[in-house]
Amino acid sequence: MKSIFCILSILILSKFQAQSWKNDEQYIQKFAPYAVEEMEKYKIPASITLAQGLLETGGGQSRLAQIGNNHFGIKCKEDWTGKTMKHTDDAPNECFRVYDDPRESYEDHSKFLAYRQYYVNLFKLDMKDYKAWAHGLKKAGYATNPRYAYILIDKIEKNRLYEFDNTNSKEVLYTILKMYPNLESDRIFMAQLEQSKVKPKPATVTVPYEQTSYAKQQQKVNQLKTSAEMLNSILVKNHPNGGRKFVVIPMDTQLSLISKKFGISESKLMKWNELDGGELMRNDILFLESKASSGNLATYKTKVGETMHDVSQKFGIKLSKLYSKNRMEYGEQPRVGQLIYLQSKKPRS
The missing domain is CATH 3.10.350 (Membrane-bound Lytic Murein Transglycosylase D; Chain A)
Structure with missing residues (x-):
């Protein structure tokens, strides 16, 4: 029985290792159903929507996406009456829309394109011609980057997002599983897809009949599940x-x-x-890589309970460099409110 749980652990961990650093893939797996839904309702290629979402959020990592569920960087505009947040983009503290969940952001993006005169010519294009749509968005003034169309096309082709232009909301899960076959046995992923009608086969584990032994084995299974869920929730x-x-x-x-x-x-x-x-x-x-030798800010005042290691991690500075800049002995801890130098060395008193 011990060997069974060892195998389970290895399988779970090896799968997550294979998915490391793949923020774009995780984003696609989670939000492709939304893009396909919007394609069916508003005739916008799912590949274009997904590529824009990937680009705007950095694979789901952006502050706007994580705090405001805003996946397309849509600003407040004069007609927005919903929740808002401040974010520095083209200028400091600009007003951006906040949504209750990402699905609302996806639909608002569709409406943004469908109901504005600047984009009317897009809807004359072939819905499966993602290249024409990418160049059409740039021509209509959606973005200022002169290479915007080529960046979208690269995202689409690198991640095979054109596959989603040829599916529908009933078949999108099959498309995802075809693109990422390793997900077929992932119960956590399957549960996250709200539209899923495909149920993975449950894993079967033989356990002794005795109740006490069964309880111990069930506890181990639960521990493995908790660890897997924890690993799956980590975003780089x-x-x-x-x-x-x-x-x-x-x-x-x-x-x-x-x-x-x-x-x-x-x-x-x-x-x-x-x-x-x-x-x-x-x-x-x-x-997940070596920290810097100096900070992106000049100084920082410590808060209650903060150690030099806390400051080092918060600002991504090597601990030895932090001690050196502040002329402190290694292991010495700061006082509450102490000014910590993050870039240049502390002046000699």
């Missing part, structure tokens, strides 16, 4: 300090699980994050 983010990749740990866990998920050795993760053990706590910041 880009830190403001140089765009370095990092994650926020959603629950207490072992460094070994994160190591296997991303295919990075524990020793490297410990070195990059100045860790002295394999225990990770909820809300810990963990860098």
Whole structure:
């Protein structure tokens, strides 16, 4: 029986390792059904909608997407009466629309194109000609980047998003499974697709008849499921300090699980994050590559309970460099409200 659970653990972890860094793929798997729905209602190619969503959100990582469920960077405009948020885009603190869920953002994007005169010529194009739509959007003034059309086309062709132009809302799950066959046995993914009518075959595990033994085995299964759900919920983010990749740990866990998920050795993760053990706590910041030698801000005032390591992780600075800049002994901790230098060295007193 022990070997069965070892195999289950290996299968779960190996699958998540195979999906490491694939923010775009995770985005497509989750939001392709919305894009196909919108294609059916508004005659906008699903490939175009998905490519724009990928580009605008950075694979679902943007602040607008995560806080405001805004996947297309649509600003408030004079006709918007819903919730809003401030975000710096072309100018500081611009007003952006906030949605209750991403589905609303997808529909609002469709309406934005369908009900504005600037885009009327788009709907004269062949709905399956994504290249014409990409160039049409640029010509209509949707974006200022002169290469916008080519960027969309590259996203579509790199990720085979044109497959979704040839499906419908009833068949979209089959299209996703065809593109990503490793998902076929992933119960977590299947549960997330609200429109799914395909039920994965449940895994069968033989357990002893005795109730006490069964309870122990069930507990192990639940632990594996919890770990898998935790790993699946982790999104790779880009830190403001140089765009370095990092994650926020959603629950207490072992460094070994994160190591296997991303295919990075524990020793490297410990070195990059100045860790002295394999225990990770909820809300810990963990860098997946080496941190910077200086910060993107000049200084920072510490808050109650913050250590130098906390500041190092918050601003993506190597701990040794942080100590050196502030002329502090390694291991020394800051006072509440102490001014910490993140770029240049603290002036000598």
